[in-house]
Amino acid sequence: MGGLFGVVSKEDCVNDLFYGTDYHSHLGTRRGGLAVKNAEGFTRFIHNIENAQFRSKFEQDVTKMNGNRGIGVISDNEDQPVLIGSHLGKYAIVTVAKINNSEDLVEKIFGRRTTHFSEMSGGEINPTELVATLIDQESTFEGGIRAALEAVEGSCSLLLLTEEGVYAARDWLGRTPVVIGEKEGSYAASSETCAFPNLDFTIKQYLGPGEIVLITEKGIEQKRAPGQKMQICGFLWVYYGYPASNYEGINVETVRNRCGASLARRDTIKIDMVTGIPDSGVGHGLGYASEAGLPFKRPFVKYTPTWPRSFMPQDQAVRDLVAKMKLIPIRDIIEGKRLLFCEDSIVRGTQLKDTIQRLYDFGAKEVHMRPACPPLTYGCKFLNFSRSRSELDLAARTAIQALEGKDGVDLDKYSTTGSEKYEAMVENIRERLKLTTLRYQRLEDLVEAIGLPKEKVCTYCWDGSEIK
Ligand code: SF4
Structure with a gap:
């Protein structure tokens, strides 16, 4: 960007x-x-x-x-x-x-x-x-x-x-x-x-x-x-922005805390701890834990002495290796536990799938995921990213393709939280990631957490809406 x-x-x-x-x-x-x-x-x-x-x-x-x-x-x-x-x-x-x-x-x-x-x-x-x-x-x-x-x-x-x-x-x-x-x-x-x-x-x-x-x-x-x-990018608050930054007078970490809290308010799940994948999931996870009155713990710690920033090797296999090496799991915290993860978003889900598998490998009993924003359905056409976010690679689009057997379907039905098609898409992603449960943030809750009127925030990657 x-x-x-x-x-x-x-x-x-x-x-x-x-x-x-x-x-x-x-x-x-x-x-x-x-x-x-x-x-x-x-x-x-x-x-x-x-x-x-x-x-x-x-x-x-x-x-x-x-x-x-x-x-x-x-x-x-x-x-x-x-x-x-x-x-x-x-x-x-x-x-x-x-x-x-x-x-x-x-x-x-x-x-x-x-x-x-x-x-x-x-x-x-x-x-x-x-x-x-x-x-x-x-x-x-x-x-x-x-x-x-x-x-x-x-x-x-x-x-x-x-x-x-x-x-x-x-x-x-x-x-x-x-x-x-x-x-x-x-x-x-x-x-x-x-x-x-x-x-x-x-x-x-x-x-x-x-x-x-x-x-x-x-x-x-x-x-x-x-x-x-x-049309300020809504994703700045969810992921790209730094927690200590403010846009339009609204602090990033505060919005992430509010995102987590709104996820918690809609949940009745029984779990042992809340967590967030470092670094971008942490603010959302803290918000969830505080609202739910549950402990926030770190089943993974990031090896910061040599992995302080996320650089992006061009080779996918090297990227996957970097993603694995910088997060160290702690068996004592994971084993036998029901964990709920807050994540900023699920983009393609490939690295996430490996991270979830590692939790099971280290003895997790249940792994629940709560992304802080709705499913990413459209690729961003307004900002430059080093990481490819090709539309068809998005986890939501892969799920839709699997359900429909073709591309080019009406995506609106899949963007409506609670619709039959939306639920089928989320279930497909949950199964593929081997999660115990998966529940995404609703778009209206995300917009409320940001605190600006919907028409002032770009939400194109979630609902395809656009103001010119
Ligand atoms: S589509 Fe809009 S909200 Fe999504 S990343 Fe691009 S500018 Fe941000």
């Missing part, structure tokens, strides 16, 4: 930029990048972070950087920041974007094919470079950013490091967040507010959908007011 961070300061900003960008490492696994600007120009570094942490890759580079303004990115896709020289001046750009109409944009707007774009492996267009080229079609940065946000189908939030200051802009429908922080002498713009507390920033404002601001040492100047329609 990716995350971005920028700083404008009266002092040197490199330290804040380095740590602030690092606090986005959970959002991407492929590339990290930093750019700063001082009186002499731009300094930029980009590294592959697929097999090493962001900080270890950049700790030497930052000793060579200085400047009062800088931007950084963790990217799940292309190399960033991109340095651009155009009629608007020299600038650096980072994006969190997925552009579904890139071929159209290139053809329609420029009237020619993609040959002048640097290409990524696989011959795709570099989305950040495309956004920059869209910006450069207009006579001002604010006009160009506005035109780019409006033209992109998918999503695009961005930061621009320019002579004037740092432009920060949030996706046209607000699918990904951008939040402004402040402290004495400095401002920051961030995807994740978990980057703020340890750098002494406090939240100044949440940019609204399509809002554009220019950040200088003097303050924040609004260049475009937010639009009315919003």
Whole structure:
């Protein structure tokens, strides 16, 4: 998915930029990048972070950087920041974007094919470079950013490091967040507010959908007011976001606790303990345990000294091995017990199946699963993920295919909690995962746990609904 961070300061900003960008490492696994600007120009570094942490890759580079303004990115896709020289001046750009109409944009707007774009492996267009080229079609940065946000189908939030200051802009429908922080002498713009507390920033404002601001040492100047329609990704609270972050003023861990509590309120199951698969299931599990008045325990512990983050080897067999090696089961806690697991979601279910089997191998009597969101039925078309979420691989779609014997059926009936088809699909998934019981969160309960009106939250991957 990716995350971005920028700083404008009266002092040197490199330290804040380095740590602030690092606090986005959970959002991407492929590339990290930093750019700063001082009186002499731009300094930029980009590294592959697929097999090493962001900080270890950049700790030497930052000793060579200085400047009062800088931007950084963790990217799940292309190399960033991109340095651009155009009629608007020299600038650096980072994006969190997925552009579904890139071929159209290139053809329609420029009237020619993609040959002048640097290409990524696989011959795709570099989305950040495309956004920059869209910006450069207009006579001002604010006009160009506005035109780019409006033209992109998918999503695009961005930061621009320019002579004037740092432009920060949030996706046209607000699918990904951008939040402004402040402290004495400095401002920051961030995807994740978990980057703020340890750098002494406090939240100044949440940019609204399509809002554009220019950040200088003097303050924040609004260049475009937010639009009315919003479709912030609901999955940020369920899984992608960091527990210490807030979006729209709503904290991630608090929502996860509420998700678990609402699952517990609908349950009458008799169990010995509640748990959550580290790390993303823990907040949901704590919420369940607290509501149900049951102990929360750790039948698996994560080996954090060498598996601190989830990197994504390309090879599925290596990924499965990593998933197994980093979770260590504790027989003393598992043996003879009825365990209830809260999970953020069930995507394909293949690794989960292995995890459940290991619990039985270590003596579990019963294993119950309570995902914090409804079955994922549609693949996301708005955000970039390093992990493939091909629609037909989704556990729900595999179940529907098994039940119907074909694809291309009416999925609406399967998205309605309690319908005959929905129950058959859940039963199929339960059987395949060898769970004692499986009960998913209802969509209305998830939306209530988030606390925003349904029409402001993207729920496409659960119910296929879409606002344009
Ligand atoms: S489809 Fe799902 S993952 Fe994608 S933006 Fe919407 S809620 Fe988020």
